[in-house]
Amino acid sequence: MVDVIVAGGGPTGVMLASELRLQGLRALVLDKDLEPTPVVRALGIHARTVEVMDQRGLVEQFLELGKQHPVGGFFAGITQPAPELDTSYPFVLGIPQPVTERLLTEHALELGVEIRRGRELVGLSQDDDGVTAELADGTRLRAGYLVGCDGGRSTVRKLLGIDFPGEPSTVETLLGEVELTASPETINAVNAEVRKTQLRFGAGHLGNGVYRVVAPAEGVADDRSVPPTLEELKRQLLATAGTDFGVHSPRWLSRFGDATRLAERYRAGRVLLAGDAAHIHPPMGAQGLNLGVQDAFNLGWKLAATIKGWAPAGLLDTYETERRPVAADVLENTRAQTVLMATEAGPRAVRRLMAELMDFPEVNRYLLEKIIAVGIRYDFGEGHELLGKRLRDVVLKQGRLYELMRTGRGLLLDQTGGLSVAGWADRVDHVVDVSEELAVPAVLLRPDGHVVWAGENQAELLGEMPKWFGEPVS
Numbered sequence: 473m474v475d476v477i478v479a480g481g482g483p484t485g486v487m488l489a490s491e492l493r494l495q496g497l498r499a500l501v502l503d504k505d506l507e508p509t510p511v512v513r514a515l516g517i518h519a520r521t522v523e524v525m526d527q528r529g530l531v532e533q534f535l536e537l538g539k540q541h542p543v544g545g546f547f548a549g550i551t552q553p554a555p556e557l558d559t560s561y562p563f564v565l566g567i568p569q570p571v572t573e574r575l576l577t578e579h580a581l582e583l584g585v586e587i588r589r590g591r592e593l594v595g596l597s598q599d600d601d602g603v604t605a606e607l608a609d610g611t612r613l614r615a616g617y618l619v620g621c622d623g624g625r626s627t628v629r630k631l632l633g634i635d636f637p638g639e640p641s642t643v644e645t646l647l648g649e650v651e652l653t654a655s656p657e658t659i660n661a662v663n664a665e666v667r668k669t670q671l672r673f674g675a676g677h678l679g680n681g682v683y684r685v686v687a688p689a690e691g692v693a694d695d696r697s698v699p700p701t702l703e704e705l706k707r708q709l710l711a712t713a714g715t716d717f718g719v720h721s722p723r724w725l726s727r728f729g730d731a732t733r734l735a736e737r738y739r740a741g742r743v744l745l746a747g748d749a750a751h752i753h754p755p756m757g758a759q760g761l762n763l764g765v766q767d768a769f770n771l772g773w774k775l776a777a778t779i780k781g782w783a784p785a786g787l788l789d790t791y792e793t794e795r796r797p798v799a800a801d802v803l804e805n806t807r808a809q810t811v812l813m814a815t816e817a818g819p820r821a822v823r824r825l826m827a828e829l830m831d832f833p834e835v836n837r838y839l840l841e842k843i844i845a846v847g848i849r850y851d852f853g854e855g856h857e858l859l860g861k862r863l864r865d866v867v868l869k870q871g872r873l874y875e876l877m878r879t880g881r882g883l884l885l886d887q888t889g890g891l892s893v894a895g896w897a898d899r900v901d902h903v904v905d906v907s908e909e910l911a912v913p914a915v916l917l918r919p920d921g922h923v924v925w926a927g928e929n930q931a932e933l934l935g936e937m938p939k940w941f942g943e944p945v946s
């Protein structure tokens with residue numbers, strides 16, 4: 473018996489398994505596919521996800537393999553210079569999803585996570601002591617908890633009977649990596665002309681003669697899991713751009729829609745949902761992979777605390793109360809961006825107005841921080857202005873804050889030297905240091921970097937510790 477079975481070996485699943493393993497638990501990842509998908513659905517990661525990678529010691533690998541792009545233009549493609557942002561990573565890191573998945577998988581394996589591919593979950597049951605997972609080959613596996621990270625068509629969600637309300641796809645887009653015979657000059661000229669009126673179109677050079685091509689589909693497919701054919705892509709390129717660029721030799725072809733759905737709940741007993749299994753939305757702003765990885769970062773330490781027995785009452789339920797509103801907000805902003813990218817006169821007029829509003833730095837910052845997720849503030853009640861926010865990386869005398877968070881434990885950053893975490897030292901690190909960038913005497917951080925207390929009074933600190941880290945050890 474393992475502590476947690478994670479259904480789905482994509483970025484969300486392997487990130488969650490790594491977080492559990494970091495806490496000393498045994499996590500087993502099951503994935504129905506024999507190999508990771510080569511399909512590049514996501515092309516990059518945003519600032520908050522880069523911060524998460526830094527907090528787990530992975531940022532150097534990601535920065536080495538990625539390319540830094542200006543964050544301006546990631547809200548509905550409206551190009552405005554980015555304002556000053558509250559992060560050490562004020563850019564979009566261009567890195568294909570298969571590379572992100574590979575790096576996260578390597579990290580998981582290094583931590584000791586077990587990943588079994590070609591294992592499809594087809595049934596599950598649960599009782600007071602755990603969950604039984606039934607696989608397609610007849611194998612039964614037992615775990616304390618199970619988390620469905622198995623995508624928008626989640627088998628886990630369906631087996632639980634959790635509703636997935638929302639809006640079905642009304643438009644569909646074709647996507648693929650292909651070779652083109654047209655000259656780069658022709659491709660660039662056609663791109664520039666067509667994108668004046670059709671933003672769901674593009675042909676971007678990936679190197680070595682390979683292009684990433686996007687074009688509107690001719691309708692909504694009955695089964696989106698069936699990839700489009702090369703002939704279908706050619707027809708749509710001709711219909712949209714007047715040329716098919718001589719497209720040939722596809723590496724892969726795929727399709728995506730603009731469906732918007734949010735799981736009615738994220739938990740049923742000992743089974744939880746994360747990533748696309750809990751929410752799907754249009755790809756505007758490239759937020760999906762980021763949202764799933766951040767789900768895992770929020771859930772991992774809470775589930776581990778529950779299994780290890782020190783979690784305060786209701787801690788695991790805060791996963792849903794914190795992350796479901798974040799997903800709902802992403803659904804709203806991607807829905808709005810989809811409307812802004814439509815070709816009709818009305819949406820185009822609203823788009824022009826939005827571009828004018830984004831000339832104001834406050835508006836620009838507000839919208840961009842939605843996309844890059846550094847503006848998220850969980851509702852912890854009244855208190856200091858930092859309460860509920862993630863704390864950006866700050867430079868200390870002995871290094872950087874994020875370097876001190878790689879153990880996956882809570883952290884008291886104490887600039888006074890007069891505070892104590894006695895009784896919680898097995899769960900919370902106490903660092904006495906100072907930073908010119910932190911204008912508060914001390915902050916208490918959860919393992920995911922969000923501030924749960926700020927101040928200098930020991931009695932107030934002791935009042936907050938049990939809310940997040942359980943009862944003290946005598």
